[in-house]
Amino acid sequence: MTGRKQSYTLWDDLEKFDVGDSGACPSEWKGRKALYLSKMNSAIFLREEVRYEAYRLHAEVAIPGEVGFVGLVFDAIDSENYELIYLAPLEIQYDPIMNGSMTWQIYNGPFYQRPLPNTTGEWRDLTVEVDPDGAKVYFGNSSTEPALVLSSLQHGGQSGKVGVWSYLPAYIRNFSIEEIHPVPASRSIRALDTLISETFITEWHVSNVFMQDRPLEQHWTPALVEENGVLNINRIHKAEPGATVEVKSVFMVDEQQETILTLGFSDTIRLWVNDAEVYQGNWCWDPPVQDGRIRPDFASVPVQWRKGLNSIRAELSRKEDFGWGLAVKTGLSNMTLIS
Structure with missing residues (x-):
């Protein structure tokens, strides 16, 4: 089941987001208009809070150089505490932000990250399906199987704001939020x-x-x-x-x-x-x-x-x-x- 959907180009509707001191600005890369982000550990949030029980986030993302990270933010408690899943040159990583700090050094291994072929230099599709019990991450526009499954979220699955994120130069465009039917993740957690x-x-x-x-x-x-x-x-x-x-x-x-x-x-x-x-x-x-x-x-x-x-x-x-x-x-x- 799908429901309501909200879509944002990001290059001509940026006033709907809280840009803060991110320095995010409209730009263009490889012939496509996009939002350009270049700061370290920088998030921008949609001003309107998502109230869906379960939803799908999607965006086209690009890492232009050898080093860069770009991702999707969800269930934000505030500007220093939120869930984050990002695309790196060679992997997908779950990295919940806590008290303003990235935590990928804590959440590592197959439960939290998955290797990928080199993702730099091209536009890629990144999708995250979020429900109260976890999240599923899809890479590519034809993926039917998730690249990463999270059966628990470290901030407790609280609903909150959504947005986009980067660390070093990256581009992002056509960000959307779509209401979906919740489907619990199946992976168990060690007690x-x-x-x-x-x-x-x-x-x-x-x-x-x-x-x-x-x-x-x-x-x-x-x-x-x-x-x-x-x-x-x-x-x-x-x-x-x-x-x-x-x-x-x-x-x-x-x-x-x-x-x-x-x-x-x-x-x-x-x-x-x-x-x-x-x-x-x-x-x-x-x-x-x-x-x-x-x-x-x-x-x-x-x-x-x-x-x-x-x-x-x-x-x-x-x-x-x-x-x-x-x-x-x-x-x-x-x-x-x-x-």
Whole structure:
């Protein structure tokens, strides 16, 4: 079933959008009129809020150079918190914006991104079908099977404004929103008990942000990890370069034993187990050498656990504006977290 449809050229009806400081302007590329965007992490929103339970977003998009990203925005809570799916030169990526920050370093792998042949240098069709339970992404004007299926949305499937987005130069035209019948996505999400069985730390406490010296008094926010086991600090704090937080988790172990602790993080970390420092590292976006994505098996260290109470504590610092987080697997099959 389809229903109402709203269409916008983008090159001659831009007054219907909140352009903000995006610098978006009418232009032309390869003989087609379009909207040109060139800033980093820049979104423009349709002024009228979408009230459909389920809807289809579609646009023609183009990445003119070797590097560029262009996408569709939906379910926007405000200008710094919204769902985003974008086309990159070699992939489709789900990248929910949280507190103004891109989070692709947290949401990586086949649940959140899919590889594509090189998409640059040509006009492409990008379609996202949104319903309260998730979204399906289609690439190309003849696609019948989705290129990416999301069975959960990180902002909770709240209805909100829609729009378009880019990072570095890109073109977009003929943006439309069409009401459709909701069809729930079929992919299942790992529950917390599954993550626990895989020995992830699933419960943390996150401090307030500090820029240099640790404050004498900390304020702690309890936080659960994401469905992929990553503690997403972007949900709690804005990721500003130079910012640091402390995170901690406490748990009981039945008997003394040694395991291999594995972890992934972004950007800079110091990690302590039972107040003894066991790891330091840096992992940032620095292509083509490193991509900065958080993977729980990025680093490993042997740890001697004591019987009874144990603790993990880390300092995580930002060097860039992207995903900020940590994933830890203890290797312990018999730990009990203490909230």
